[in-house]
Amino acid sequence: MNIAVRYYTRSGNTKKLAEAVARELGVEALNLTHPLSEPTDLVFLGCSYYAFDVDGHVKDFIIDNALKIRKLALFGTSAMMKSTYKPVKKVTDGAGVELIEKQFHCRGSFGPANKGRPNEEDIKGAAEFARELVSRLS
Numbered sequence: 001m002n003i004a005v006r007y008y009t010r011s012g013n014t015k016k017l018a019e020a021v022a023r024e025l026g027v028e029a030l031n032l033t034h035p036l037s038e039p040t041d042l043v044f045l046g047c048s049y050y051a052f053d054v055d056g057h058v059k060d061f062i063i064d065n066a067l068k069i070r071k072l073a074l075f076g077t078s079a080m081m082k083s084t085y086k087p088v089k090k091v092t093d094g095a096g097v098e099l100i101e102k103q104f105h106c107r108g109s110f111g112p113a114n115k116g117r118p119n120e121e122d123i124k125g126a127a128e129f130a131r132e133l134v135s136r137l138s
């Protein structure tokens with residue numbers, strides 16, 4: 001199974017998870033300026049909430065790469081929201097991409113809120129999520 005890790009970040013929180021996921025799976029974590037170079041069995045996509053939605057770059061990445069994404073799995077951080085599944089699902093449904101229901105999401109620092117998050121435990125959780133998903137799908 002070939003795997004890719006992509007992420008969008010503004011302050012670096014989601015990048016920390018992306019690097020842990022990528023390290024666990026032995027691939028590189030790349031930002032969204034890197035389109036998929038080939039059809040990919042499983043794409044881990046990291047993203048966060050900004051004003052109750054995911055960033056437009058995340059939506060564009062899914063749409064622009066839809067024909068190369070066989071399955072998409074989400075991970076991410078936010079100040080208080082528990083999941084980016086809903087806004088991403090709208091995009092994947094429109095683009096004909098299979099979105100895996102299980103995702104990893106944790107708190108991310110935002111101003112004075114959630115200092116130090118994602119922390120070591122969050123980072124470990126993201127790596128475990130990735131490992132378990134890959135072993136379930138293999």
Ligand SMILES: Cc1cc2nc3c(=O)[nH]c(=O)nc-3n(C[C@H](O)[C@H](O)[C@H](O)COP(=O)(O)O)c2cc1C
Pocket residue numbers: 008009010011012013014015048049050051052053077078079080081107108109110
């Ligand atoms: C402009 C802006 C808007 C945000 N809006 C939300 C929001 O609506 N809900 C939420 O839970 N977090 C919100 N946050 C917090 C971020 O989702 C959180 O800090 C996240 O960890 C940022 O990840 P990043 O560093 O990878 O960009 C917002 C942050 C910014 C900068």
